[in-house]
Amino acid sequence: MTQSITVEQSRELDDKTINKIGIPSMVLMERAGLKIYQDMLDNKELNLDNVLILAGTGNNGGDGLVVARLLETHGYKVSILTVGNPDHASEDHKKQARICDYYQIPKVFMNANFDKYTTLVDALFGSGLSRNVGGDFATVIDNANGSAPKIHAIDIPSGLNGDTGEVMGTAIKAASTSTIAYPKVGMLKDEAKPYTGKIYVDDIGIYRGNTFENA
Template sequence: MTTAITAEQMRHYDSYTINTIGIPSLVLMERAALAVRDHITERFAQQLNQVVVVAGSGNNGGDGLAVARLLHLAGATVSIINVGNPDHASAEHRTQDQICQYYQLPQTTNLAPLKHASLVVDAIFGIGIDRPVTGHYADVIDAINNCSAPVVAVDIPSGINTDTGAVMGTAVKATTTVTFACNKVGLTTSNGQHYAGQLVVATDMGTYVTDK
């Protein structure tokens, strides 16, 4: 599927899938995480010795936590850096966090693990960002960009506007972006393509379409 959609359209499709079709949001999250896991284990098989997942407190962060757990079960060494206010975590995020705790995945708010990362997974912000990135979030993104490790962005590089491709103050410069269901309009712009790196679209058929 090559059609690019806006953030609002993606939210509509997700809502329809959850509320009309009846597929729970946690199932969608698991499918998204499996797509990221598969891409990482296929393309970055040699970089699984020190994977660092940087997770925000929303559903994009929940995707990241699920990716962390799936990579751990696949034999990778994984740690998690939590970013944001845990009191504002989504219900799905809390569920994924509980599962990660069950598997005793190391979690911290300290950015030090980035210094030794073999691979970074960016799961800070999803498609809903609508204001400039500032403060600690900006510091985290800058720290990711200063890493020598490859970066895989979950759905969209954090800090990129889904509809325009604009940098919202600062943004993650990804090696690869795995986006879900359809491409996003912002990722078709020259700026969006620059920050996304190699773009992989994980479709609802379970296949992958690579755009360059």
């Protein structure tokens, strides 16, 4: 049976892995990005000819930027739409954004036509979302859901409550999701299935005990 964790447990495990065990957060972000990229290659339902990364300014968005770089360096066409105030971005997100700038990955803006892309990557919010989605984020989610390309979500479809599986105002309807370390309990509820699609569970070295146990 697949192990699952709550949002609070996910937060605690991140803190333990980074601050107690001592694995730097950038290392975990790099591992996550590589796993997500590999999941996308594995999912033959995704057309990776022209990918748009929808990136928030937190670490979930940072994971998306790693994916953008891996796509770029492996010959795929990729662009980035950053949603939110970059001045308030997490430190790891800022580092990944500078790396993407080095590789000159194209940036697009809120008026981008999502229908011109073949796959969208949802890297807007992680599992810790605590209030209903609004503003530009709601606009982007609704535009993504209403567009032609399939969506691959990172960790949890943005707008989905990680504990209850409920939609918080609006939520990404993903064809597939790469969840980090363990699925969040809300993702496994019946009402969440139309939003998560196929779930990949990515082992990046975050464990409840001292060994990998998510089987």
